[in-house]
Amino acid sequence: MKTLLEVTGLAKDFDGTQVLKGVHLTVYEGEMVAIMGRSGSGKSTLLYGISGMDKPTSGSVSLFDREITSLDDDQMSELRLRHMGFVFQHAYLLHKLSVMDNIVLPGFKAGALSRDDVNQRGKALMEKTGISSVAAHDPGKVSGGQLQRAAICRALINDPDILFADEPTGALNSRATQEIMDIFNRINREGTTVVLVTHDAKVAARADRIIFLVDGLIQDELALGKHEADEQAQAAREKKIFEWLEHQGF
Ligand SMILES: Nc1ncnc2c1ncn2[C@@H]1O[C@H](COP(=O)(O)OP(=O)(O)OP(=O)(O)O)[C@@H](O)[C@H]1O
Ligand SMILES: [Mg+2]
Numbered sequence: 261m262k263t264l265l266e267v268t269g270l271a272k273d274f275d276g277t278q279v280l281k282g283v284h285l286t287v288y289e290g291e292m293v294a295i296m297g298r299s300g301s302g303k304s305t306l307l308y309g310i311s312g313m314d315k316p317t318s319g320s321v322s323l324f325d326r327e328i329t330s331l332d333d334d335q336m337s338e339l340r341l342r343h344m345g346f347v348f349q350h351a352y353l354l355h356k357l358s359v360m361d362n363i364v365l366p367g368f369k370a371g372a373l374s375r376d377d378v379n380q381r382g383k384a385l386m387e388k389t390g391i392s393s394v395a396a397h398d399p400g401k402v403s404g405g406q407l408q409r410a411a412i413c414r415a416l417i418n419d420p421d422i423l424f425a426d427e428p429t430g431a432l433n434s435r436a437t438q439e440i441m442d443i444f445n446r447i448n449r450e451g452t453t454v455v456l457v458t459h460d461a462k463v464a465a466r467a468d469r470i471i472f473l474v475d476g477l478i479q480d481e482l483a484l485g486k487h488e489a490d491e492q493a494q495a496a497r498e499k500k501i502f503e504w505l506e507h508q509g510f
Contacts, residue, residue, distance in 0.1 A: 261288040261289065263288055264291075264453050265286070265287040265310060265453075266320075266321075266322040267286070267309075267310050267319070268322075269284065269318065270285075270306070270310070270318075270320070271317045271319050271476075272302075272316050280302050280305055280309060280316070280317075280319075280476045281476040281477050282319065283306060283473075283477060284478070285471065285478065287422075287455060289453055290451060291453055291469065292467045292468050293454070293468065294458055294466075294470045294471070295455065295456070295473060296458060296470055296471070297473030298510065299459075301474055301475060301476070302475070303473055305476075307424055307457050309321065310323075311340075311455075312328045312331070313346075341369060342370055342372070342420075343418075343420055343422065344423070344424060345418075345420035345424070346425070347423065347425040347456075348426050348428070349428065349430040350431060351408055351411035352411075353399035355398060355400050359396070359399055359406075360383075360386065360395040360396065362410060363410060363417055366414060366417050367417040367418060370418045372418065381417060381419075382417060386413055389409040389412060390439075391410060408431075408432060408440055412428075412443055420452060422453040422454070423447065423452050423453070425444070427459065429441065429460060430458075434462075437460065441463055442489075444456070445489070454467075461505060462498060464501055465487070465494060465497040465498045466487045467484065468486055469482065470501065470504075479508060480507075480508060484501075
């Protein structure tokens, strides 16, 4: 397995308090990794640190064999735009633009494809995630699940190598959550590496591996193997996770 992301001794302080205390983590190409842990354990801080959204206090983050902690803002923006996708709990789409325009905007910005090709790709992504019918709508007038699908399409418009997500289903009901996770699993099967933060064991059950963070350090990890669309297998994975989480004191 090829290493995509190598995190060594990652530390982050806020106002003199150490929030990340020297995290070591390797993510392999094609993996889907879930980060779990109590509120305040540093999950979001870790995600922002490993994705270059935030500069760590110390430590190293190597992504695609490039040390990203030493890149300047322009180099980092460039890398983010072309190689990484981000999804958050809330979609933050621009309200003056249609759903479709929001999705294709980062594609135009990257400039790797013609506008026609970007539009084609945007349409294909909307088709795949089931939101073609709301392409022309204002983001304020679609459902939470549709909005999150749009955010995923936007994150995928430049065909990123890795997708980072912080509680991507945190604002959704259980049905929309499962639908969104079906999309994540599909994207992952098609080759995009995924690292996501979640509180939800059902969501984590979609990942190949779960890491558990306690006070800014990885306390343990659970390897599950690739997810299959099979209810019984999903239930068995969830059971395993609940037992493991209990063992973690979650
Ligand atoms: N920008 C910041 N300035 C100061 N303190 C911060 C900042 N961001 C995070 N923290 C602190 O770092 C700690 C970890 O925060 P973080 O957001 O990473 O936790 P989390 O595990 O994602 O929690 P949650 O599950 O609630 O989202 C918390 O104590 C938080 O208050
Ligand atoms: Mg968080």
